[in-house]
Amino acid sequence: MFRAPEALSTPHGRAPARSSLFFTVFFLAFFFQAGAVTPAAAQSGGQITAARTWPAQDYTRITLESQEPLKYSVLNLKDPERLVLDLEDIEVTATLTGLAEKIGADDPYVKSMRVGRFKPGVIRVVFDLKSEIKPQVFTLAPVADYGHRLVLDLYPLEPPDPLLVFLDKLQAPREDAVDPAAGAGSKAPARSAPKRPDVARLIIVALDPGHGGEDPGALGRRGTHEKTVTLAIAQKLKARIDQEPNMRAVLTRDGDYYLPLQTRVEKAQRVRADLFVSIHADAFIRPHARGASVFALSEKGATSAAASWLANRENAADLIGGVNLQGKDRYLKMTLADLSLTAQINDSLKAGRAVLAELGGVNDLHKADVEQAGFAVLKAPDIPSILVETAFISNPDEELRLRSTAYQNKVAEAIFNGIKRYFAKNPPLARDRIALIP
Numbered sequence: 414m415f416r417a418p419e420a421l422s423t424p425h426g427r428a429p430a431r432s433s434l435f436f437t438v439f440f441l442a443f444f445f446q447a448g449a450v451t452p453a454a455a456q457s458g459g460q461i462t463a464a465r466t467w468p469a470q471d472y473t474r475i476t477l478e479s480q481e482p483l484k485y486s487v488l489n490l491k492d493p494e495r496l497v498l499d500l501e502d503i504e505v506t507a508t509l510t511g512l513a514e515k516i517g518a519d520d521p522y523v524k525s526m527r528v529g530r531f532k533p534g535v536i537r538v539v540f541d542l543k544s545e546i547k548p549q550v551f552t553l554a555p556v557a558d559y560g561h562r563l564v565l566d567l568y569p570l571e572p573p574d575p576l577l578v579f580l581d582k583l584q585a586p587r588e589d590a591v592d593p594a595a596g597a598g599s600k601a602p603a604r605s606a607p608k609r610p611d612v613a614r615l616i617i618v619a620l621d622p623g624h625g626g627e628d629p630g631a632l633g634r635r636g637t638h639e640k641t642v643t644l645a646i647a648q649k650l651k652a653r654i655d656q657e658p659n660m661r662a663v664l665t666r667d668g669d670y671y672l673p674l675q676t677r678v679e680k681a682q683r684v685r686a687d688l689f690v691s692i693h694a695d696a697f698i699r700p701h702a703r704g705a706s707v708f709a710l711s712e713k714g715a716t717s718a719a720a721s722w723l724a725n726r727e728n729a730a731d732l733i734g735g736v737n738l739q740g741k742d743r744y745l746k747m748t749l750a751d752l753s754l755t756a757q758i759n760d761s762l763k764a765g766r767a768v769l770a771e772l773g774g775v776n777d778l779h780k781a782d783v784e785q786a787g788f789a790v791l792k793a794p795d796i797p798s799i800l801v802e803t804a805f806i807s808n809p810d811e812e813l814r815l816r817s818t819a820y821q822n823k824v825a826e827a828i829f830n831g832i833k834r835y836f837a838k839n840p841p842l843a844r845d846r847i848a849l850i851p
């Protein structure tokens with residue numbers, strides 16, 4: 414699985430003369446080095462124990478895992494766009510070269526990947542890119558089941574603005590849209606007039622499928638990942654909300670990749686959501702723990718030890734999912750210490766109770782009332798925010814139900830009914846919203 418790193422200086426498939434010159438130099442260097450110092454095998458050190466890729470429109474993440482911290486350097490090259498990763502004292506194994514096959518044609522940013530020996534003791538990994546990117550490269554210390562991780566996050570130069578993405582989707586004509594202007598004899602194309610909601614105030618609900626990508630969330634005994642269940646339920650809930658003329662839902666993530674907790678909150682704020690609903694599936698050490706529960710934020714300690722335990726576990730998602738702490742300035746934006754969250758929490762409790770009441774119709778309730786704890790993802794000061802634990806994925810019966818489409822639909826419907834009930838009693842105030850509605 415060795416591929417010549419010829420494209421380090423030229424586009425691949427071209428300039429064979431330069432390639433062979435490169436190899437002559439390469440082998441000479443290799444023999445001098447090997448003869449003068451140590452046998453080549455002695456220079457190989459660690460191994461890549463796992464290699465993963467998480468492609469998404471937001472960013473593509475590539476993770477290399479190893480037992481020892483990796484010694485690396487990174488180069489961003491132009492014409493054509495490439496990201497070059499040099500790894501020291503690493504063996505070339507099938508795990509590393511096999512990453513190339515994991516890069517799908519639909520990856521928004523990475524075209525292909527090649528591995529080659531660059532010089533003695535240094536392996537060069539070249540990622541051929543589809544466009545210019547802004548890389549963030551950082552390491553993560555071992556946590557949970559992971560060893561040392563080297564993370565390459567490939568961001569677009571212009572990150573998609575959640576609000577513009579939302580507005581684009583809102584303005585896009587629906588398949589079933591009927592243009593009222595297109596009467597008999599009219600030549601107006603059917604798709605010319607987007608169908609806009611005929612209401613004075615559009616309610617926007619941000620739905621946040623918990624976990625994703627490197628962070629699978631809780632695991633069921635049958636191997637069900639919380640991140641998969643949460644996304645499935647959130648997508649069904651979004652479809653249900655979008656059927657309402659006066660409501661639209663926005664997903665914080667719509668794929669299998671990790672989003673830092675802070676980014677989830679920021680996305681909801683960017684679209685000026687009227688409600689934030691983070692969707693999860695609980696786990697507990699005791700497999701008989703069961704039932705749905707709903708949480709709101711607490712400013713002063715948790716309402717129970719279990720709620721505190723759960724908040725700590727959910728807040729640890731960033732450690733497992735992997736957040737670049739070098740980019741700290743991005744996260745300083747929201748220093749919440751000075752902001753009172755009392756009003757937000759009051760509204761969140763109302764929304765939470767409405768949702769909990771509906772969930773009681775499809776599942777046992779783990780707790781009869783909304784609990785509170787310091788969940789980081791519920792800290793938008795201006796958006797009522799709740800976290801729904803739909804069921805216990807650690808309970809074998811509930812895991813089975815969580816996997817079924819029928820049950821996912823029931824849960825989505827229940828949360829939807831709760832949301833509707835909440836807004837019926839607490840209509841959002843009119844505000845100087847961007848002119849979404851004519």
Ligand SMILES: [Zn+2]
Nearest residue numbers: 623630693694
């Ligand atoms: Zn969770």
